[in-house]
Amino acid sequence: MVRFCLLTIVFACLVPLTASAHKVWLLPSQTTLSGNDPWVTVDAAVSNDLFYFNHVPLRLDNLQIIAPDGSPAEAQNQATGKYRSVFDLQLQQSGTYRIAVVNNGLFATWEVDGQRKRWRGNREAFASEVPQDAKDLKVTESVGRIETFVTNGVPNETALQPTGVGIEVVSLTHPNDQYAGEESRFRVLVDGEPAAGLAFEIVRGGTRYRNALDETTVTTDEKGEFAVTWAEPGMYWLETSKQDNKVQGTLASTRRLSYAATLEVLPQ
């Protein structure tokens, strides 16, 4: 079980670094709701295709839900299966909820008797679990955010305020106001500052039913912004990652940042 969990976490966090293949995502059952206390159910997985459960579940240990008034909201009925994690959320407030899995941790590799060791965890565990004098010890900080948004009634912005940590995308067009044929604008922040030249991969779901990914690549301009005109309605996945040296403390030498979001684009 422990190995299984570790493996899952490693996969979930490795995704951005391997650049190829695996996609991490949160998929809400719907993004636009109305009425008194409607519910959404959310799937969380790491997969080869969008949005199918065919690899490993995404762990929910670092699930953070922000309610429309900015307070934390509680996920219910959490469960993790073979291929996916799932949870429910009751939208007790009117407005926009930000649902995110935020992973901030350390990743270490070293060598023992010619064998490569890998470790992933938080700062506290590092001291006791990683031999500090290990051969070829390489420590990397990772800051990752996987998120999606749902709105009950009138959309609002309170939950969307950037936290200033890692890569974040500020939707200049509200994330739950995406329509096919319309242009949406986004501003990308790294540690709260606009980030130019960052490439995003954008893929529409349902990849199983077509031969090519049909991904779009956009790069942020000098203001850290990019625009997308959605060709078709559907659930879309946006992903980016980058590496820098802005580490916290002295343990790590490099930092890997990643970001993935799921947005629903509705038909006209």
Add this chain to the structure above:
Amino acid sequence: MVRCFFSALAGLMLAYCSCATTQAEQLSVSVEIPQLNVSEYHRPYVAIWIEEPSSKTVRDLSVWYQMRQGKEGHGTKWLPDLRQWWRRSGRYLEMPVDGVTSATRPVGKHVLEFSHEQAPLKDLPAGSYTLVVEAVREVGGRELVKIPFQWPVDAPQTKDAKGDSELGGVSLTLKP
């Protein structure tokens, strides 16, 4: 049916008489809900509104939805399925809305009459507008029909449009 005929006749006469005395712009919308041969039929939710060229809703004319409490809760749960209307207007309203919202309607032709002297047309500024009719049916489809028009009108006119699935004929009749 007979009573219907007489009231229609009376209505016509009344309309004729009032026309002779006052200049009242009239806007009438006829929406046909088609008979569909499906195994599970639910009456559609329908929203009828007027928007500006910028797609901003300026007047909600009518919204038909399930107003009573049902097995799955109140019918407001499905209002976002009227996607465009929900986006432009619905989500900002407190349901029900006096004079705008009403129960779903059966298969057939439904005619709505509006006078410029009364809400919601009262004080509608002169300009280019689009009449939009959106229909969505539980376990069925969704359709949007648009008819552009100018307001106010200087001569009587009727503009027709037709839906392909969830809506039949839609017509807009404008009278000076």
